[in-house]
Amino acid sequence: MNPETDDPKQVVLQVGGVLKKIRKEKHLSLEDLSELSGVSKLTLGNIERGETNPTIGVLWKISKCLSIPLLALFSTENSVNLSRAGKGLRIAGDNKDWVIEPIFQNVSNEIETCRAYLQPNSSYYPEKHHHNTTEIATVMSGTLSIHVNNESYVLNQYDSISFCADGTHSYINQSDELVVLHIILKYGV
Template identity: 30%
Template sequence: MPADAERIEIGPRVRALRENMGLSLRDVAERCGVSATTLSQVERGETSPTLQVAARIAAGLDLRLSQLLRLDESSSVTIVRRGERRRGGDAKRGHVIEILTAPLPGQRSELTRHELRAGARTGNADDPPMHEPGSREIALVEHGALVLHCDGVDHALAEGDCVTFDADLPHHFDNPGPGDAVLLAVVSAGLRRS
């Protein structure tokens, strides 16, 4: 039997991904060239697409077929142990970053932990936006106090405060001191344009 004739069950995943991206059936149909009726039947489990159709659906969701089928994942649960965190930032300038999420293919969000010594900042006022258009960031001040500079406006944040903002705007966090501060941040990717 040819590979594209093998049937696969992906309906619930297609629906979840489509809804997470804020796309209608018609939107995805236009993006991938598969009819909205067929997509609806796939989502409801009334039909299983061939691999060729599944590949087109994956492309419409900005994924590779292996990502849609989760062939790139070894498990549905991924744990990043404390010692396995990816690290970055500039310790000499007082900013240390730990990326807490695993680098999985197709992942649409990332959780980071930032340690800022007194007087340190995550970036400079003239830095270009680091995140793609449509990205959003949620940040929680776990310890200390910070100032968010976002699109030319300052926002004072105390321990326990949580802020949500458009991450595609110029922004950075400052720690005015006197003590150190810790920030947890989740950045969710914007919708990619086809």
Template identity: 30%
Template sequence: MSGALPVALDVQQVKPSARDSELDESWTYEVAHPDSPADLTAVVGENLRRLRTRRGLSLERLSKVSGVSRAMLGQVELGRSAPTINVVWKIARALGVPFSALVSNRSSSGPMLLRGDRAKRLTSHDGKFTSRALFPFDAPRTVEFYELRLAALGIENADPHPPGTTENIIVNQGTVEISVDGQRFLLATGDALVFQADVPHVYRNPANVDSLMYLVMTYSLSAP
């Protein structure tokens, strides 16, 4: 999954370089419901600083391995810029951590109800691909659960996830073609596909009706 894209990441950011604009344009983030935590900018910054220093990485080194400019990383760490979802994914991949490790901001126990009308959804730049997280961003986790929607004739290209990441997708409605490192699989309603997602992969809806999928993403326990 691209990212997908899940709790109140704003899309505003510092003025990006031309290179950053190319990296960031594929994802935007829907404004959170007023009852949701208003802004995770500071949380992402604190988590980024902690994870980066724990790994002994300078901003320059992290910039090289993530493809995100040093200026952008510095602004994110200081809580001065709310990163796009694509930037968060690139940083997570470079650090070898789940997406949730960067956005986690609290601990909770007991049942948690996630209301559909308060859902936080990632939306691709063309608006044809959306991702809704079906889990709270309360702690880093090795398994994540998403609802994915792909509009008629829509295509979504996904970059490789951290080494050892697995995607398990089931099509709940419609038809979806999934290409994994160049190998194509056509899934009808009820079909499921499991694959290693640390390679380039593509979701394509060949039909004239929207498709609905559910995704379980599992990260490797051996990730650094």
């Protein structure tokens, strides 16, 4: 992925190509992947052909069933990567209140980082992540509540939290300001 690319169609085509390659490497048919992920065969085919821009929820389902990090679906092999805020790939949640920008993914596919934006007076309830995944979130601007299982934590600017992300968790912004986060996902083995 070229983080400087502003052409969403090119990114959609790239994701489709990567998904098809990974699916074939795992010897899965579209029907097999559909059954494993809960994403329709039609949708998966459209993603592979670059005919649709999938939501982050759909991408989480696919990456989880393939046992790969989410950002592996966007991977290319570059020796130097530059990530600029507001440039390049942006992946929106179902209601567009939550948007992530992939920053970097390490070579071993065990760690990925992204910027996340949560709109004012909104919330985001992500899919449960891969088993034994640690999520580390740092608030870069704003204030929000993070709910992990049945506990609630308020984070202010530059506060950080680390938690096991294979359980229920959510991000809630009850303010009138945009919240910006840096998120690191560490996939367990």
